[in-house]
């Protein structure tokens with residue numbers, strides 16, 4: 001871009017030189033050459049001598065050249081081009097300013113004991129919102145404004161709130177599977193976790209395997225056909241066979257199990273990962289999850305490890321003709337869509353107490369203050385959820401990767417933009433969501449009551465778990481050409497580290513996508529072994545990955561905020 005401007009200037013200089021020499025040439029010939037007109041003596045007293053037709057032609061030509069020069073100069077100093085060069089250097093400066101120390105410090109505070117796992121609707125929902133606001137103010141505030149600030153214990157009027165259920169499993173829940181002398185009790189966290197909004201339960205029952213737990217007789221796929229699960233605990237795999245087209249949620253499966261008479265359920269990731277599960281880096285470990293069924297259809301359940309689930313189906317001697325393993329059953333269902341449901345000879349005991357209260361959710365929108373209003377209110381949203389699971393079953397869920405990491409990226413982007421004195425063309429709105437883990441409640445709330453009309457929202461960038469992985473970034477896009485993601489990657493120096501996809505299911509960008517806003521989701525690629533587990537601590541994060549994600553989000557935000 002710099003080379004191009006130098007070329008423009010050189011050409012402009014040449015044009016003006018030519019024009020001026022032509023003017024001087026005309027003047028000297030007209031005034032000095034006796035044959036060219038009526039002569040100097042006449043000219044001194046008689047203006048018309050300078051208006052002979054040749055001279056007029058020459059003068060017009062010179063004026064024409066000057067006009068072309070002026071026009072060319074204006075074009076070559078097009079503010080967009082000038083701004084682009086400035087934008088590039090501002091971005092380069094901002095990229096250099098990113099601090100891994102600040103990122104890690106924010107994450108360790110957010111995932112530390114003070115915020116107790118940041119559960120939606122708990123008192124920590126409010127305290128983390130206040131903390132975020134305070135950090136944002138410190139990040140972007142001009143030193144001279146420091147005496148002029150609002151009290152830090154009040155959220156802005158634009159904060160979105162709603163009442164939510166707050167559910168927590170009391171310590172210590174018990175899940176015992178096939179308690180025989182050679183089958184030790186399952187271990188909380190590693191082998192099982194109760195579904196976090198499960199009702200209290202205390203019972204023992206036989207386990208019935210129901211495949212993926214789908215009952216859809218209309219499409220010929222009914223995994224409850226021919227098996228009576230009354231008073232049984234059903235075991236179903238998460239997800240669905242890839243050849244089964246309809247969408248089915250965890251809550252759908254719970255409702256089905258309840259309607260079929262089951263008294264509890266176990267769920268597990270299948271031994272065969274779907275492409276989506278592999279891309280999300282899922283492991284066989286149990287994960288914290290809200291079931292999200294209505295109270296009248298809720299059923300107590302637990303997520304168990306793939307290992308334990310496999311043992312439930314093959315807890316037999318491996319004699320010839322042994323029953324098929326969980327992997328074999330899953331492969332058969334995936335391949336044929338023929339149900340493989342069956343009663344097992346294993347029983348399970350489920351026992352825990354659930355405390356149910358209600359509380360408030362806080363989704364916090366903060367506008368980047370140095371933004372000018374010259375783009376008619378066009379806005380780029382950059383969002384991340386800050387909620388997690390709190391303390392459940394006596395275990396703290398720190399949520400360092402999910403999603404203290406994304407929250408820290410938001411703050412760091414705001415800081416470096418401010419430090420470099422950036423003036424993006426479009427408004428940038430930072431959104432700190434709560435309620436993501438409870439079904440995207442905070443982002444749905446924003447889409448229902450947007451601060452800026454959604455049609456003026458030109459992009460929503462969502463950042464979620466960007467702290468661990470294989471060093472690459474997964475970028476999911478809707479409503480954009482891939483070149484947008486590629487350009488930002490090049491600007492951030494990460495051109496060869498991006499895995500580009502279309503729609504990325506799951507995350508706070510989903511309500512925006514459904515409302516027609518173009519979205520970009522940024523997730524660190526590869527396995528997230530601590531996903532939704534008590535081990536998702538700050539010391540498991542990779543600072544290089546965090547910095548790379550911040551660089552990418554900054555470059556992308558800057559590019560979209562300054563797009564013509």
Ligand SMILES: [Zn+2]
Pocket residue numbers: 402437532
């Ligand atoms: Zn999560």
